[in-house]
Amino acid sequence: MDSTYNLNGGFKPTLKRFADLQGPDYFPTPEWATHALIANEQFEGSIWEPACGDGAMSRVLETTGSPVLSTDLFDRGYGEAGVDFLKADHVADNIITNPPYNSAEAFVKAGLVQARCKMALLLRLAFVEGANRQRTIFAKTPPTRIWVFSERITFYPAGAVQKGSGTTAYAWFVWDKQDMGKTEMKWLPLGYKSRYSAKGVKEAKNPMLFR
Template sequence: MSVESFQGDIWEPACGDGAISKVLEAAGYQVVSTDLIDRGYGAGGHNFLKSETPLAKNIITNPPYGTHGLGDAFVRRALIHARKTGGSVAMLLNLRSLCHPDRTPRFQRCPPTAIYVLDDLTCWPEGKPVSQYARIAKQQYYWAVWHPGKVERPSFWWLATKPFRDPQ
């Protein structure tokens, strides 16, 4: 939220425990929070990948990555919805996804408008920290933001995460 703003309401379709939704709400956005599994926040039992009707103008999420292109499927579905609503899409993705041969033609056809790399972020699946030496703890992330209808070279910027960490 320090570098992008969105016009209209936001759908967080993989809300999990509400981490992203809560930040969006605190920033004053109207947020619709859903997830396939009820994790105690938002409405569970909602399959985003099979959704036909957008629940809000914009979509912002940390999609599940999984296997068989699950994260890519989230990006595709979000872009389909954003074209219908005239909204934007922001996805928190693994940095390695920028350099994958299967994604190169997709990014060339529909490039993100902006790419923001994060200097330090650990995402714990289902909020369950594991050993600091786990593979997930060593991954790097970026926010990709699409404004459908704009096909141009993306802007690129680095974001420091330290100012936004919870002092626990």
Template sequence: MQNTSHAVMAQRYEAADSPDDFPTPPWATRALIEHVVGVEGVKAMSCLEPACGRGYMSRPLAEYFSSVDSADAYHYGFGPIRDFLTSPCRRSSYDWVITNPPFRLAEEFVHQALDVARVGVAILARTVFLESIGRYETIFRHKPPSVFAQFSERVPMVKGRVDQKASTATGYAWFVWSKAEDRTGPRLAWIPPCRKLLERPRDYL
């Protein structure tokens, strides 16, 4: 019997006005810092999470950064309501912008985040974000990421909640733009299996 849970389907289709509410399991955010960005490099830095939802990404970011500000275009009871695209933050007002944006708005989030961040931007997206002529022309051709970090294990995302027992057929990766890194071309990296090491019991409360 086919498993048809929201987390399993490789493709998902959301209405144009949907909040695209698929929270990030906290361990996947810790994996970005532990295996891609580096723990020591962010200790004294500030971070903005502009699509924070219920805070499942903001809370693990706060374990590493000196300060984390959070907001979302929709009300979830965690951060203040602020649309990152229509009410942008000041230019170079944060060291990092790290988020899992609505997939249909990810290009706009990247452009806005690169203006807001002083040091770097990290976007969690489906691996297929690499594809499309449109994204090549608007982002990757002139502003390619410094690092494309592919998860070697699956990152299950379920609509409206985090679920420790969920599974998925969808691949995810971190797209990282480092403003200090050599711009000779993107670096391909793999995030090793790390879920068991980076999960915490409180993550699913």
């Protein structure tokens, strides 16, 4: 367990990752966050989403045209259930997922073994901090690129009304096995949130709304 994700004995952000720890409850990744990744980072070959939930991220990844394997430890109505990523021996060209906070470091270590080409993990920007991660991850296998979200991601329980804005900064951490050794920090362009939100999709399908 990653102890640096605790604040006064509670996980943070409390609501989101406390639900993850309980198993059946989960907070799907907003589709626009995945669109932002694939628009700025190229992935060639197969993709494995090992914490697929209800398929929110997998469905976006499938738009790349690459074969996508979707698995999850729990049965959330999508992909193959009962697959523990940390114990699986499957190998894919690329691994892309939003790991549970309490298993983030373990996902990094496992993914570096199971990904042939690239691994991209959606993590709190604060993941760059911490003496333990510096020793066990960053000093040995630093990410190639960190794509920082300028727009805040808000995670909602499945089926909840989406309103308000998150207060936690997130980033895509990308390990490219063909370019390891140094880290480049980049900022994702603005606009993905509005373009791929429910409102943005509706406008894109109805050009009259732009007139």
